[in-house]
Amino acid sequence: MNRLLIQKSLQESSWLLVACACLLFLFCWVNVWLLCQFDLQQIEPLLKQLKPFERFIPIPLEQLLTYSGSLSMVFHEPVLVTCVLVWSIARGSDAVSGEINRGTLEMLLAQPIGRLRWLACHTTVCTVGLALLCGLAWLGLACSIHTQSVRQEVAPTVDISLPLLPWSVPIRVGPAQQVETPLAMLVDSSRFIAPACNLFGMGFFVLGLSLFLSSCDRYRWRTLGIAIGTFVIQMLLRLLSKATDATAFFGYFTFLSAYQPDAMVHFARDNPAAAWWLLVPSDQRTLSWPYALGPLGMTLMLLVGGSLWIMLAAWRFRSRDIPAPL
Amino acid sequence: MWAVETQGLSKSYGDIHSLIDCDLQIAAGSVFGLLGPNGAGKTTLLRTLLGFLHPTRGSGSIAGFDILRDNLRARRQVAYLPGDARLMRSMRGDRLLKWFSGLHPYGSWDAAQEVAQQLDLELQRRVMFMSTGMRQKLALSIVLGCQAPVVMLDEPTANLDPNVRQTVLRLIGEIRSQGRTVILSSHIFGDIDETCDQVAILKSGELVEHVHMAELQHTHWVSAHVASGVSRSPQQWQELVDRQPLIVSHHRHRSAAHSERIELQLKGEPQQWFQWLSELQLTNMQIQRGGIRAIYERYHHPTL
Numbered sequence: 001m002n003r004l005l006i007q008k009s010l011q012e013s014s015w016l017l018v019a020c021a022c023l024l025f026l027f028c029w030v031n032v033w034l035l036c037q038f039d040l041q042q043i044e045p046l047l048k049q050l051k052p053f054e055r056f057i058p059i060p061l062e063q064l065l066t067y068s069g070s071l072s073m074v075f076h077e078p079v080l081v082t083c084v085l086v087w088s089i090a091r092g093s094d095a096v097s098g099e100i101n102r103g104t105l106e107m108l109l110a111q112p113i114g115r116l117r118w119l120a121c122h123t124t125v126c127t128v129g130l131a132l133l134c135g136l137a138w139l140g141l142a143c144s145i146h147t148q149s150v151r152q153e154v155a156p157t158v159d160i161s162l163p164l165l166p167w168s169v170p171i172r173v174g175p176a177q178q179v180e181t182p183l184a185m186l187v188d189s190s191r192f193i194a195p196a197c198n199l200f201g202m203g204f205f206v207l208g209l210s211l212f213l214s215s216c217d218r219y220r221w222r223t224l225g226i227a228i229g230t231f232v233i234q235m236l237l238r239l240l241s242k243a244t245d246a247t248a249f250f251g252y253f254t255f256l257s258a259y260q261p262d263a264m265v266h267f268a269r270d271n272p273a274a275a276w277w278l279l280v281p282s283d284q285r286t287l288s289w290p291y292a293l294g295p296l297g298m299t300l301m302l303l304v305g306g307s308l309w310i311m312l313a314a315w316r317f318r319s320r321d322i323p324a325p326l
Numbered sequence: 327m328w329a330v331e332t333q334g335l336s337k338s339y340g341d342i343h344s345l346i347d348c349d350l351q352i353a354a355g356s357v358f359g360l361l362g363p364n365g366a367g368k369t370t371l372l373r374t375l376l377g378f379l380h381p382t383r384g385s386g387s388i389a390g391f392d393i394l395r396d397n398l399r400a401r402r403q404v405a406y407l408p409g410d411a412r413l414m415r416s417m418r419g420d421r422l423l424k425w426f427s428g429l430h431p432y433g434s435w436d437a438a439q440e441v442a443q444q445l446d447l448e449l450q451r452r453v454m455f456m457s458t459g460m461r462q463k464l465a466l467s468i469v470l471g472c473q474a475p476v477v478m479l480d481e482p483t484a485n486l487d488p489n490v491r492q493t494v495l496r497l498i499g500e501i502r503s504q505g506r507t508v509i510l511s512s513h514i515f516g517d518i519d520e521t522c523d524q525v526a527i528l529k530s531g532e533l534v535e536h537v538h539m540a541e542l543q544h545t546h547w548v549s550a551h552v553a554s555g556v557s558r559s560p561q562q563w564q565e566l567v568d569r570q571p572l573i574v575s576h577h578r579h580r581s582a583a584h585s586e587r588i589e590l591q592l593k594g595e596p597q598q599w600f601q602w603l604s605e606l607q608l609t610n611m612q613i614q615r616g617g618i619r620a621i622y623e624r625y626h627h628p629t630l
Contacts, residue, residue: 004428008414103412107465110376110406111429114398322378324369325410 001113005121013091017129020083021136027083028140031074036148036183040065056242058263059288067150067187068265071141075195075261080137084203087133089227091126092210095119096317097217103325115317123211123310130203138196142189150186154179191268194275194295195261201302202259206231208309215317258302263288264295327390329354329476329507330375334384337367337374337531344370346531347384352509352524354475357502359518360511361618362528363626368511369409370531372478376406389475402431405472409480409511411465419449419456419464426468438471444493459485470497477501478509483517495520515619525618529625537621545574545593545616550608552586570602577624589624591616 047061054061057076063069074080096119099105108118154177157170210227217223234254241251251257267289268275274284277294285291293301330352337345345367352358360368373379375386377397386393391400413422423442427433442449445463453461462485469477479498483491498521501508512518518525519539527535552558558566567576574591588608592599596613603611614620 001429004425008425011416012414102415103410104414106378106408107411107413107426107468109378110401110404110408111426112398112402112431113429319380321380322373324373325408325412 002117002121005113005118006125009122009125012094013125013129016087016090017132020087020133024080024083024133024137025140027077027079028074028137029144031077032071032141032144032148032183035067035070036150039151040067040070056239058260059266063266067183068191068269069262071145071187071192072195072262072265074141075199080199084130084133084199085206085231087130088126088203088207089210089224089231091122091129092207093214093220093223093227095122095126095211095214095313097214097223098220100218100323100325101220105322106325109322116314119211119215119314119317123207126207126211127204130207131200134196134200134203137199138189138192141192144183145187145189146182146184148183149180150183151178152181153177188272191265191272191275194264194268194299198259198261198264198295198299198302201299201306202256204306205255205302205309206306208306208313211313212309212316215313215320218323255302255305258293258298258305260289260291260295260298264298267295327354328352328387329356330358330386330388330509332371332375332384332386335371335374335386336382336384337370337379338382343531345374345381348533350526350533352507354507355502355505356523357498357508357510357521359522359525359618360509360528361513361515361518361525361622363513365530366528367531368528369480371528372406372480372509372511376401376404376478403474404476404478405430405432405469405474406478407465407469407480407482409484411462413453413461413464415454416452418452419447422453422464423449423467423471427471430472430474432474433472435471437473438467441471441497442467444497445490459487459490462486463490466494470494470501474506476507476509478511480511481513482510483512483514491517515617515622518618522618527622527625534625535621537618539618542616542618542621545591546596547614547616547620548588548590548592548603548611549614550588550606550611552588553607553609554585556607566606570599572599589620591620 044065047064050061057073059069059072064073096105099108109115155172156174156177158173159168160171161168206227209230210223213223213226214220217226234256237250237254238256240247241249241254241257264275267286274280274294276296278297278300279292280289280294280297282292291298328351330350332348332350335345335348335350336343344365348367348371350371360371362368370379374381375388375393377393377400381394388400389403391403393400417425419442420439423438424435427435427438439449442463445467447460447463447467449464451460453464456464466482469479477498482498483494486494495517498508498510502521502523508521510517510521522539525535525537525539526533527537563578567573570592572593574593576591577589579587579589588606
């Protein structure tokens with residue numbers, strides 16, 4: 001029975017999944033390729049002009065002059081975030097109010113299927129699909145990192161040892177030359193696994209919220225509206241929390257405070273193991289990572305939040321009356 | 327053990343009472359009709375039995391399984407056709423039949439295909455390209471192809487042409503002959519008359535009449551006006567009624583125009599009571615063979 005229910009859910013979501021998967025993979029690939037076409041040092045003057053707005057991003061602006069820093073911003077790209085949101089909200093909202101809206105829940109539950117079983121099968125497909133999308137986003141980045149190369153200017157130098165001193169001084173001996181360097185030598189693609197997990201956590205939270213709203217409602221359009229509205233409000237709260245010190249407390253009221261993919265890359269630049277810290281010792285906290293929770297802790301917080309929404313959805317769906325088809 | 331049993335089953339939405347203290351006992355192997363106008367509570371009763379709606383009070387069971395405590399097992403005993411059966415639009419008819427027959431423990435793809443064939447349904451089309459009648463046939467194939475002990479049908483012949491309607495009624499008869507139970511909710515008196523063994527009439531959520539159809543087979547309904555100028559006291563009327571042993575029930579109404587109208591239910595054949603009727607000095611007389619319509623109209627058009 002589970003197989004049949006999963007088959008139905010998969011069939012209904014297959015086109016959306018394929019579209020989002022292709023888009024995410026290609027977008028991440030192209031993003032890296034695009035980055036390789038520019039000399040990052042050339043955008044330094046531009047970044048200097050943006051200094052007053054530095055507080056809106058969790059990493060120092062100078063980090064954007066590095067390839068890993070720039071690539072970490074991919075996880076904030078509207079295309080990528082929208083893809084994940086579209087999947088989470090569209091599929092989450094379909095579980096109950098979508099089926100009621102189409103009138104198909106009546107015929108479905110006329111079969112001896114437990115409501116929780118239906119919700120569990122639907123949630124499983126949504127979650128696996130979400131994991132696949134986040135995995136593909138990372139794969140797109142990783143594949144592109146391993147196949148692209150960047151042009152760097154390297155000047156030939158000779159090291160001259162100083163007499164009586166333990167130092168040597170590099171001396172330029174000719175004009176600078178353009179050298180092709182594989183991007184993989186400059187950026188470690190495994191650094192983006194933790195941000196991809198964080199993206200999954202954010203998507204899972206939204207998925208859980210959408211499932212809950214769907215379990216309470218009978219109109220899908222309303223579920224979609226409330227879910228999107230909630231996300232927009234959460235985004236505004238996040239912006240407010242970043243705007244001034246006086247409004248920083250708004251950060252406690254938005255789950256997006258736990259979505260820090262760029263900061264994760266920056267935080268783990270010297271110590272890759274830090275990307276999987278649950279908690280951060282107080283002496284290790286930096287301006288760009290002032291939180292007690294580590295990157296893994298942040299992701300877990302989103303996963304726990306999403307799970308709580310799903311539990312609430314199950315409770316609501318189980319206890320509610322199913323209205324007749326509209 | 328009853329196939330379906332309810333005790334004081336009620337469903338309210340605030341001040342709106344959709345089902346009020348419904349007591350039902352439906353014998354296994356019978357066809358049980360639910361009759362009533364829109365909003366009478368027929369669908370609410372079926373949907374409460376299936377657990378779509380949580381009853382406000384009361385209890386019920388299907389094949390001995392409590393609808394509240396053991397809802398899943400109760401639903402395993404049921405094949406249900408909703409009043410407005412909507413199916414997954416992107417699926418093809420044959421795939422949908424196979425899919426549904428896999429979901430139900432009593433489901434049978436072969437049987438469902440056979441029903442589809444009898445209903446003259448083309449299964450290669452996707453649901454979204456089917457007409458309303460074809461979708462109804464597809465839903466009927468899913469439900470009638472299922473071998474569950476209890477079959478609940480909400481308006482099964484809606485949107486069907488007369489030939490297919492007749493096939494559906496025949497299939498309902500076949501289900502009964504297999505010892506399975508059918509609960510049939512319908513507005514169509516013909517469907518009820520042709521198939522049902524018992525009928526419950528609902529009005530504003532209340533079960534107002536429980537009729538054994540076998541008893542109706544040998545009765546007639548007479549409705550008529552009392553001729554102008556004829557005036558009888560209630561006592562005189564009662565004496566007239568008492569003289570007729572074949573009378574089952576009688577009602578007198580006075581219409582707005584002050585003309586008196588009577589409705590009588592009589593057993594036996596008309597020649598046994600024609601003589602007695604002529605003594606009543608009636609005009610505009612209508613005589614109907616015993617059917618559910620006359621009983622229904624007593625509750626839903628009492629002034630006619």
